[in-house]
Structures are given as structure tokens and as C-alpha cells.
Amino acid sequence: MMSSINKRQCILVTLLIVFFLSITLVSAQFIINFSTAKTGNSNYVLHDKTEVTNFLVNHYGESYSCSEFKSSMILNRPNIKQSTMNDQFKYLTGMSVTGTCSEVATTQLIKSYGYASTYGYPSTYKHIMTIAKDKKYWTSAGTASNKIDSLVTDSFKFFGSKKRGNNDYLNIYSTITKYINQNKTLLFSCSDHTMHVVGYATWEVRYKQNVLGTNKYYRINEHFVVVNDGWYDASSNEKNRQFSYYPASLINIRDFVLTKVV
16 A cells, blocks of 8 residues: 555655646746747838837737847848839830849849949849849749749859859758858748848847746747848838848748758
8 A cells, every 4th residue: 555655755746746737837838828829021110119019019918018129140231122124124125024033132132242233223123123023033923932043043154154043941040050151142031022031139028927826937038130131222211121021930841941052
């Protein structure tokens, strides 16, 4: 027969197991809810730090306590406006185009690596847009993400470089930090938009969880991809929109493609 001491020990062990399981399940559910709450589209391009804070408030909901900008590494590359490039393309060729975010981002990428130095942005874009059209990478609906690496490769080749585009679907954020730390930019595609990656940034979030009736406070770093989104012109009165932010927490292998330069 089990002694009273052994019974108490069993009860104590059971309570401890229940306690730790409750913490684990609450934490796991919080992480799952946060990481799968939204799909990856351009609605989550955040145009300034205020929008980043609003995003964090909405995502953490009642768990949110506060957040603080922590650090960033951003390369100073100009944003160029897709509609302006399309207007210039029509002026130079007589052809109207839409769905050209990949071509605009590739123009920024080529310029960032120091090529097409004797060309202005409109003429660089004209050549890249012509490549995309002639090679049938582009349609009026846009350029499929699995063709962006080919577009990048052909664009570098046109401007005299042997560099190539290489699409990657895994370890996207860690690859971005590696490239940016080497002063190299990339292309980042969500489900409906392609952008020029110029950096990364981190906010520290303080949030709470109720564990067995008691609020516990925790801190976690939330990371963001910093991009030229192609919707604003850094040379105009929109220069405060040169850099935008995309939440790394939304990145998944279904909706996102990273195009590296190799």
C-alpha cells in the first residue's frame, strides 16, 4: 500500500507537471496564433515606425504591453515609384504596362550593385522591362515569382555582369541579414508584390500571459525586413516613405520568395 508520504509526493509531482504543461501550452498557442494569424501579401507593408507599432498592437492583441524600436541595419538605396517608371516607359516606347513591381525592383537591384552606371533609372528600367516582355517573364498580370531569378540573371547579363539571380524559399530572414551585413541587397516577393530589400530592423515587445490566474510579463524581439516598396519616390516630397517594413513573423514558404544575387 502506498504511504501517505508517497501519495503527497505523487500529488506534488502531478501538480508540477500540470503547471509546466499549462505554461508550455499557453506559450505554444500564443506563438501559433501569432505566426499564422495573417497570410503574406502586400497589405502588410508598413510604411513607417508608427505603422510597425500599430501592427504589433493588433497582432498581440490583449497580450500586448508595449514595444520599443531596438536596432536596424539599413543601406541607403533610393526608392523609385512604379507608376513613374511605367509613365517613363510609355514615353520612351509608346507602350503602356502594368503589374511591373518585379521589373522596378530589379532596376533598383541592378543599380544597387553598381551596374547601368551610365544609364538613368528610366532607361535602365526600359531595358529591363523589354527583357521581361521579350522573354515572356512578364504579362499584364505581373511576373511570376519563379521567373524573377531568370529576369535578374538576364538583366545583369545585359549590363555586362556574370552575376545571377537565385530564388530561395527557406531561411529568408537569416539570409537577408547576412547579405545586408555584406552591403548587398536582394529582392523579396510576397504573394502579390516584389520589393528591393535594403535592410532589417528589430523591435522589442513586452507582452503578458495569464498563467494559472497570474499575469506573467515577457520580452521578445520582433524582426522586420526593410524594403524599397516601389510605391513612393525618394526624390520627391514622398522621401519620408523611402523605407518600409515587412514583418518577418509572416514569412512562410508558401507565399514568399527571396531572390539572391550570386
